[in-house]
Amino acid sequence: MSLFVALVVTVALFIMVAASGLAMRQWMVSQTDTDLQDRLRRATSQTGGPTQGDWGSGPQSGGAGVQSGESTGSSTTAAGEGVRSPSPGVSGPTPQSGVDSPSQGDQPGVPPGLDGPGSDEGSLQLIEREGVTTSGIVQDFTVVSLDEGDQAILLQVPTDGRGHTVSLSGAGRFRVVAADTDSGQVVIGQSLARTDNTIATLVWVGGLLALLIAGLAALTGRRWLGREIAPLGRVAATARRIGSLDLSNARLEPFERVDPASVEVGTEVGDVGLALDTMIDNVESALRERMLSEQRLRQFVADASHELRTPLASIQGYAQLLQRGSVDPESALSRIGSESRRMSALVEDMLLLARLDAGRELESVPVDPVPLVVDAVSDAHAAGPDHVWSLDIDEVPANCLVLGDEYALRQVLANLINNARVHTPAGTRVVVGVHALSAAEVCVFVADDGPGIPEDLRATVFDRFVRGDRSRTRSGAGSSGLGLSIVSIITASLGGRVEMDTSEEGTTFRVFLPRVGGPGAEAQGADGPQG
Structure with a gap:
């Protein structure tokens, strides 16, 4: 019983921990979405009108930077090899990347949003303008470019301004929002590593506390349950001792009763003890009545046999005397008739009693x-x-x-x-x-x-x-x-x-x-x- 209670408590606590973890994750993701939407509005306002050279896609040759093989090749090499580009804005140990760079053009392939305030560890940004894609992630206070596969995944995010979860190779899961601009697409994201770590810590701590509470509940419940059902054990012991008695014995000893001091009247165990005592009283009374009835029956048969034996002996004796001619026939027949009437009356009385006993x-x-x-x-x-x-x-x-x-x-x-x-x-x-x-x-x-x-x-x-x-x-x-x-x-x-x-x-x-x-x-x- 105590193990069942402990199991129920454990399941209930784990359900509560899981529900609280889920609620916490939803809240943290909602907060992340709100922050990303703010950053998306800032990024789209910055990238809506500037030219390619203004948002840090690398050195350009005139206005046709897209056709410059040198700049495009360098950007592609950075994205494909996962080269870490030191960002002037993330030189310190703070989560903010900072904006200390004298010019954005000094960091080729780095989106401008990662060089400004609000860019912290795990921040992600991708800007696609006129076929040229610039992307990066802040990792260990350094901006790391994304490869083409990850860029393709980010470019497939719906541009509805809502939060979506994506998984990037080697970078983990991110929460991203995307929007279209006049000249392309902007994707802003934030790593979910911090959220996942927080939820994991919460679940582990909650699970350990649940196991501790369940163990204490099992121990306490077992001791309490043992104390509460101890009187029931005494009631069961009384019933077992009565059940082991030999009721076929001609001498019926008084049955043991449940000690009223061992059970509390008004409780469930007390009611069981009282019911058992009542049953014992009824069984004992029935057995005594049956025993007395059997004794009366045996006594009745013995007395009836004795009463019938006397007139039968007299009739037999007078009949033998008549056969021998040792007694006056008239006197002998008179005595035989008298004893016969006596025996007939006795038989009639016993027959009447037997019929009335049978329910006639x-x-x-x-x-x-x-x-x-x-x-x-x-x-x-x-x-x-x-x-x-x-x-x-x-x-x-x-x-x-x-x-x-x-x-x-x-x-x-x-x-x-x-x-x-x-x-x-x-x-x-x-x-x-x-x-x-x-x-x-x-x-x-x-x-x-x-x-x-x-x-x-x-x-x-x-x-x-x-x-x-x-x-x-x-x-x-x-x-x-x-x-x-x-x-x-x-x-x-x-x-x-x-x-x-x-x-x-x-x-x-x-x-x-x-x-x-x-x-x-x-x-x-x-x-x-x-x-």
Whole structure:
């Protein structure tokens, strides 16, 4: 990441250096063009009317200097051999060539513009008049004539008075402007060596500074980035340690969490740490729930096997006794029938629990619980005549309609009443009632004044195969431990809930069901399919 940032910074800095160098070059070239145009105006004003001998083309014979072979030959020799002609105006160490010559005719082949003020190192001038060309460049404070090839290049420059760049052999690149006069052409130029050197220096210095800044940015960014993502490393380490755990182990240890002190809340890393902690909480809860479910399933299978083994053993034993003729047939058949009914009831209860666990939905229709309570109490009188049974019903029972399944509600009442009858001593008073608590709920309750449920069983009383203490059982026969589990799961399937209050003075089970027309009943009717 830090290398990428350094690369981006480096590219940006080099682009900035290149742009600044280009802008500087354009400005310097523009300034050179302005200076050349001024010098061109001066040169054209000087060469517009004078004769050939007046602008320093060399000694002439009369007015027909062009036809003088001696003068032309000397000029051509100077241009072709690149002879340096000492200029009186450039004798000093200053960039200005100066005008100290007593006469221009002393320097044959030297344009007059190079002998005057404003002519500095790298200045170029070419004058073409009536077929005779005179040219020169100031190099090392000396005027050097141009050869014919360079003169031809300069004569091809457009005479529009604008700056153009040309390359001359052995002299480098020049910025030149050209114009026509009455008798020929004038070209004024300036070497671009100084401009190129300035731009090269600027680019080199800028490039070195860019590399230095990029290096510092990479070093600083790496240290800063390392400090900022250090908490993220700790979060990743926590995730790796959790990922290395063996989750198939039957014993699930608490998962490690991200230390809140190691991350700053509100930052990106802090949000990642918080999200990881939330995920760990959900995963841990799901794994614990799955483990508990597996444990309950194993316990359920073990308890069911144990409960079925007892009646099956009894049936097998009495069958063997019948085969041997060692027992009264009528008594043996009676016991076999009793154990068969017990086993059948147990299987039916387990089948009901399995179906409800699988998501089977009960019927949801208006049911009047009052007749169901009356029938249940009547059956209880016959099954437990040694108990005192009583009813507690609202004066207007029509207001107690609930949404539910009649068969399931009868089973709820039967299990609660049977629990009170079996686990309380003779003479216990049991009250079964129905109350309309509000517009949303109806309460069906079974209350007894028996000894209450032992404290160690209260937390698991609705679990499966949880049996009450045999000392509370009047007959000592016990039960299968599925009655209250069926009550709980049926009530939940009908959209209600069951609560228990118990103490040494008695136990009360209250079943709250959604009332017809109430908000709970509407939600239950909308969510649960009929039938």
